[in-house]
Amino acid sequence: MSDPTFRDTTLTGATPRESESPVLPGLLAATWLIASKDLAIEFRTRTAFFSALVFALLGLTIFFFAWDPTAVAAIDLAPGVLWVIFTFSGLLGLQRSFGVEQADRAMDALLAAPVEREAIYLGKAVANFLFVVGVQVIAIPAVALFYNVPLGSIWLSLTGIAVLAALGIVAVGTLFSAMAVNTRLAELLLPMLSLPFFVPVVMAAAQTTSRLLAGRPEAEAWPWLRILLGFDLVFVLACAIAFPYTLDE
Amino acid sequence: MTTERRRAPLVDMWIIIAAIAVIAAYVRVIWFTPAEATQGLAQKIYYLHLPAALNAYLAFGVVFVTSIVYLWLHEERADRVAEASAEVGLLFTTVVLTTGPIWGKPIWGTWWTWDARLTLTLFLWFIYAGYIVLRGAIVEPSLRARYSAVLGILGALLIPFIHMSVYLFRTLHPMPIVLKPDRPSLPPEMLHTLMFSFAAFVLVYLALVRARYRLSAERARVAELEASLEGGR
Numbered sequence: 279m280s281d282p283t284f285r286d287t288t289l290t291g292a293t294p295r296e297s298e299s300p301v302l303p304g305l306l307a308a309t310w311l312i313a314s315k316d317l318a319i320e321f322r323t324r325t326a327f328f329s330a331l332v333f334a335l336l337g338l339t340i341f342f343f344a345w346d347p348t349a350v351a352a353i354d355l356a357p358g359v360l361w362v363i364f365t366f367s368g369l370l371g372l373q374r375s376f377g378v379e380q381a382d383r384a385m386d387a388l389l390a391a392p393v394e395r396e397a398i399y400l401g402k403a404v405a406n407f408l409f410v411v412g413v414q415v416i417a418i419p420a421v422a423l424f425y426n427v428p429l430g431s432i433w434l435s436l437t438g439i440a441v442l443a444a445l446g447i448v449a450v451g452t453l454f455s456a457m458a459v460n461t462r463l464a465e466l467l468l469p470m471l472s473l474p475f476f477v478p479v480v481m482a483a484a485q486t487t488s489r490l491l492a493g494r495p496e497a498e499a500w501p502w503l504r505i506l507l508g509f510d511l512v513f514v515l516a517c518a519i520a521f522p523y524t525l526d527e
Numbered sequence: 528m529t530t531e532r533r534r535a536p537l538v539d540m541w542i543i544i545a546a547i548a549v550i551a552a553y554v555r556v557i558w559f560t561p562a563e564a565t566q567g568l569a570q571k572i573y574y575l576h577l578p579a580a581l582n583a584y585l586a587f588g589v590v591f592v593t594s595i596v597y598l599w600l601h602e603e604r605a606d607r608v609a610e611a612s613a614e615v616g617l618l619f620t621t622v623v624l625t626t627g628p629i630w631g632k633p634i635w636g637t638w639w640t641w642d643a644r645l646t647l648t649l650f651l652w653f654i655y656a657g658y659i660v661l662r663g664a665i666v667e668p669s670l671r672a673r674y675s676a677v678l679g680i681l682g683a684l685l686i687p688f689i690h691m692s693v694y695l696f697r698t699l700h701p702m703p704i705v706l707k708p709d710r711p712s713l714p715p716e717m718l719h720t721l722m723f724s725f726a727a728f729v730l731v732y733l734a735l736v737r738a739r740y741r742l743s744a745e746r747a748r749v750a751e752l753e754a755s756l757e758g759g760r
Contacts, residue, residue, distance in 0.1 A: 450681070457674050461664035470660060471678065474653045478688040481696065501695055509688050516684055520677045523598055526670075 305400070308393035312401025317408060319378060327412060330370040334417040337363035338424055356425040357487035361480045363417060364410075364440070365447065365473075371409040372451035373468055375402050376459045389525060399521035403452040410444045432490045442503075443483040445510045450475045453517040456524050475513070482506040541734035548727035552720070560720040572630045574721055578728035579622040580648070586616025586732060587655065587683065594679030597672055603747075606672035609679055611739035613658050615732055620652045643693040650689050654682040668747065 303311060320327055341359040342352065379385035388398060418440065422429045429436065451472050458468040482502040489499045556574045563570035593609040596602060627645065628638040639645065658678050665671035713721065 453677070453681075457661075457677070460670065461661065461674075462666070463660070463664040467661060467664055471657050474650055474657065474689075475681070475685055477650060478685070478692040481692045485695075502692075505688060505691050505695070512684055512688075513681075516681060520681065523673050523677055 303393060303397075305394055305397050308397035309400040309404060312388070312393070312398055313404035313408070316375070316378070316402065316405035320374075320405070320409065326371055326374040327409065330367040330409070330413045331416055333370060334363045334367040334413055335420060337366060338417070338421055342424065352425040353427055353491065354488075356421055356427045357484045357491060359425065360418065360421045360487065361443070361484040363421075364414060364443065364483070365476050365480055367413050367417065368406075368410045368444070368447050368451065369469055369472065371406055371413070372448070372455045372472070373458075373465050375406050375452060375455045377455075377465070380459055395522035395525060396518055398525075399452060399456075399518055402456070403448050403517075406448045406452050406455075407444055410448055411441070414440050414444070427491065435490055436487065439483050439486050439503075439506070442506045442510055443479050446479040446506065446513060447472075447476055449510065449514040449517045453521055453524065456521065460524075478505055478509055482509070539734075539738070541730075541737050545727070545730040545734040548730045552724040552727040555720050555723055560716055561714075563717075566634055569630055569633045572626050574724040576623060576626040576630065577721065578725040579619045579626065581725060582728045582732045583616050583619035583623060583648075583651065585729070586612045586619060586736075587651065587686075589736075590616065590655075590658075590679045591683035594676035594683075597676040598680070601669075603668075603672070606676065607740050607743045607747075608736065609675065610662060610743055611736040613655050613662075613675075613679070614739055615735045617652065617655045617659060618735070619728075619732070620648060620655065623648055624652060641696075643690075643696060646693040646696075647686075647689055650693075651686070654685065658682060668750075 338359055341355065341362070345355060376385070379388060418436065419429070421427065451468070454468055454471045454475075458464060458471065461467050482505045486499040486502045486506070489502075552574070556571055560571075560574075562568055589612040590609045593605040593612065596605040597609065627648070631640070632638050658675060661678055662671055662675050665674060
C-alpha cells in the first residue's frame with residue numbers, strides 16, 4: 279500500500295499512514311477508516327444515494343395514488359408511507375454495502391487489513407447508517423411536503439425516532455448484506471432475510487409517529503419507543519458478535 | 528460397508544409409532560372426547576392446532592440451541608439437527624396457519640384477522656422460510672452451516688420483539704386456557720385428550736427430525752463420494 283503508484287488510487291483517510299508508525303488502529307479508528315472509505319466511494323459515485331433518493335420519492339408518489347384520497351386523508355397515510363419507504367430505500371443502500379467489496383475481490387483485502395473483524399462490521403454499519411439518515415434528511419421533509427403534514431412541533435421527536443429506527447435497520451441489514459453477497463441468490467436474499475426483522479422497527483416507528491402527529495400524550499408512545507430501544511440494543515450487540523462468524527476463517 | 532448401509536427404509540419404526548400415536552389421538556378426539564358446548568365440533572381442531580403450535584415452538588427452540596452449539600463447537604451434527612428441526616418446525620407452523628383459519632371461519636366469522644398471535648405465527652413462518660431459502664442458496668457446507676446458525680440465533684432473538692409489537696398492536700385470539708399461571712380451565716376429559724395429542728405430535732416431531740437428519744447425513748455422504756470420484760479421475 280505504501281507503493282507510490284498506489285497513492286493516488288487510495289481514498290482520502292482510508293489508509294493509515296503506516297510509513298510513519300506501524301501501530302494498529304484502535305477499534306474506533308479502524309471503524310471510522312472503513313466507514314470513511316465506503317462514504318468516499320459513495321460520495322464519488324453517488325449512484326446508490328441518488329437511486330435510493332429517487333426510489334423514496336417515487337415510493338411516496340405511488341403510495342399516494344394507491345389509496346382513495348376521499349376515503350383516507352393524506353395525513354393518515356403519511357406515517358405508514360414514511361416508514362415503508364424508509365425501509366425499502368434503506369435496503370438499496372444495504373445491498374450495496376458488501377456488493378462493492380465483490381469487485382476485484384476487495385473483500386479479501388479488507389479481511390487481510392490489520393483491523394479487527396468487529397471494526398469491519400461497525401465501519402460498514404456506520405457508513406450505512408449515514409447513508410440511510412442522508413436519504414431521510416430529504417425524504418422526510420418530502421413526505422411532509424407532499425402529504426401536507428405539519429412537522430413544525432414534532433420534528434425533533436421525529437428525528438429521534440428516525441435515528442433509532444435507522445440504527446436498528448442498519449444493525450441487522452449490514453450483517454445480512456455481508457451474508458447475502460456470498461450466496462447464490464445474492465441481492466434477492468437480502469430483503470427476504472431482513473424484512474421480518476424490520477417489522478418491529480417499522481411498527482414501532484410508524485405507531486409512534488402517528489401518535490405524535492395526532493397530538494396524543496407522549497405516554498402512549500412510550501411502550502413503542504421501549505420496543506425500538508430494546509431492539510437497537512439487542513441487535514447492535516448480537517450482530518456485532520455474530521459478524522465475525524460470517525467471514526471466511 | 529455399502530451393503531450394510533443400504534437398508535435404510537424411508538418409513539422406519541419411529542414414523543410408524545408416531546403415525547399410530549396420531550391415529551390413536553384422533554380416535555380419542557373424535558369419539559371419546561365430549562364436544563364443546565358453544566363451539567360444537569369446530570373445537571375439535573384445537574387438538575391439532577395447539578399441539579402443532581407447541582411443537583413448532585419446540586422445533587424453533589431446538590434450532591436456536593443447536594445453532595449456538597454449532598457456532599461454539601463447529602459440530603456438524605448440530606447443524607444437521609438445526610436444519611431438520613427448522614424444516615419440521617416450518618411444517619408445524621404451516622399446520623397451525625391452516626387449521627387456525629378453518630376454525631376461525633365458523634367461530635370468528637373470518638378466515639384471517641391481524642390479531643397478535645396470528646401475526647406472530649405468520650412471522651415465524653417468514654423467518655424460518657427465510658432460513659430454509661438461505662440454506663438452499665449456499666453450496667459450501669461449512670459456510671452454509673455458519674450462516675444458518677447466525678440466522679437461527681438472530682431469528683430466535685427476534686421472536687420476543689415481534690411478540691411485544693403485535694400484542695401492543697391488538698389481540699383478539701382466545702386467551703390461553705392451558706398454559707397459564709393458574710390451573711388449566713379445560714375440563715379433565717378434554718385436557719387429557721389434548722395432552723395425548725400433544726405427546727403424539729412430539730413423536731411426530733422426533734420421527735420427522737430423525738428422518739430428515741438421516742437424509743442430510745446421506746446427502747453429505749453422497750457429496751463426499753462424488754468429490755472423491757472426481758478427485759480420483
